[in-house]
Amino acid sequence: MSRECDGSSRGQQAEKAYIEIRDRIKKGIWGPGYRLVERTVAEELGVSRTPVRAAFERLFSEGLVELVPNRGAVVVNLSTEDAIEILQMREALEVLACRLAVPRLTDKDLERLKGILVEMKKAVHDNDLFRYSDLNGAFHRIIVDASGSRRLAETLDLLKTQTVRHRLTSLLTPGRARSSLAEHEAILRGLTRSRKTGTSRYAEEAMRRHIEGLLASLLYTAQRGGESTGL
Numbered sequence: 001m002s003r004e005c006d007g008s009s010r011g012q013q014a015e016k017a018y019i020e021i022r023d024r025i026k027k028g029i030w031g032p033g034y035r036l037v038e039r040t041v042a043e044e045l046g047v048s049r050t051p052v053r054a055a056f057e058r059l060f061s062e063g064l065v066e067l068v069p070n071r072g073a074v075v076v077n078l079s080t081e082d083a084i085e086i087l088q089m090r091e092a093l094e095v096l097a098c099r100l101a102v103p104r105l106t107d108k109d110l111e112r113l114k115g116i117l118v119e120m121k122k123a124v125h126d127n128d129l130f131r132y133s134d135l136n137g138a139f140h141r142i143i144v145d146a147s148g149s150r151r152l153a154e155t156l157d158l159l160k161t162q163t164v165r166h167r168l169t170s171l172l173t174p175g176r177a178r179s180s181l182a183e184h185e186a187i188l189r190g191l192t193r194s195r196k197t198g199t200s201r202y203a204e205e206a207m208r209r210h211i212e213g214l215l216a217s218l219l220y221t222a223q224r225g226g227e228s229t230g231l
Contacts, residue, residue: 031075083218084218093159102199
C-alpha cells in the first residue's frame with residue numbers, strides 16, 4: 001500500500017511541476033531560450049528533481065522545451081513560420097471537429113457554449129487576456145469532445161500547446177480580443193444553425209473564418225514586432 005501511495009504522490013508532484021512550468025512558459029515568465037535547470041526549478045516549486053525531470057520530458061514531447069544533456073531544458077523558440085504551419089493544420093482539424101460534432105451536439109453543450117461566451121465577454125471587458133485564453137480553450141474543447149474523436153482531441157491539444165505564446169501575443173493586437181469574441185459568437189450561431197438544418201456547413205465556415213482571423217493577427221504581430229512570443 002505504501003508503495004502505491006508513494007507512486008501516487010510522485011505522480012501528483014510530476015503533474016504539479018508540469019502544470020506550473022507549462023503555465024510559466026505560457027505566460028511568458030520563462031520565455032524562448034530560457035534555461036530551465038532541474039535543481040533550481042525543483043527548489044522554486046518545492047518538489048524533488050525527479051518530478052521536475054518527468055515534467056521536462058512531458059514538455060519536450062509537447063514541443064515546448066528542448067532537452068539539453070546534463071543541463072536540464074531550454075524553452076523552445078517557435079518561429080512565426082512554424083506557428084503558421086501549425087495554425088494551418090489546426091484549421092483543417094477544427095473544421096473537421098465541427099463536422100463530426102454537429103450531429104452529436106446536445107442542448108446542454110450549446111448552453112455551456114453560451115455560458116462560456118458570457119464569461120469571455122466579461123474577460124474582454126476586464127482586459128484579462130489569460131482568463132480569455134483559458135475560456136477560449138474551454139469553448140473549443142466542448143466542440144472537440146462532441147466530435148467523439150479521442151485522437152482528434154489529442155492532436156489538437158498538442159498543436160494548441162505548441163503555439164500558446166503566439167496565441168496570447170495575438171490578443172495584444174489592437175481590437176483582436178473583440179474580433180476573436182465575435183468569431184466565437186459566430187461559431188455558436190453556426191453550430192446552432194447547422195444542428196437545425198442537418199448540415200455542418202455553417203459551423204465549418206464560422207470556424208474557418210475564426211482560424212483565418214487568428215492567422216491574420218499572427219502575421220500582423222510578426223510584421224510589427226518581429227517574432228511573436230507567445231490563440
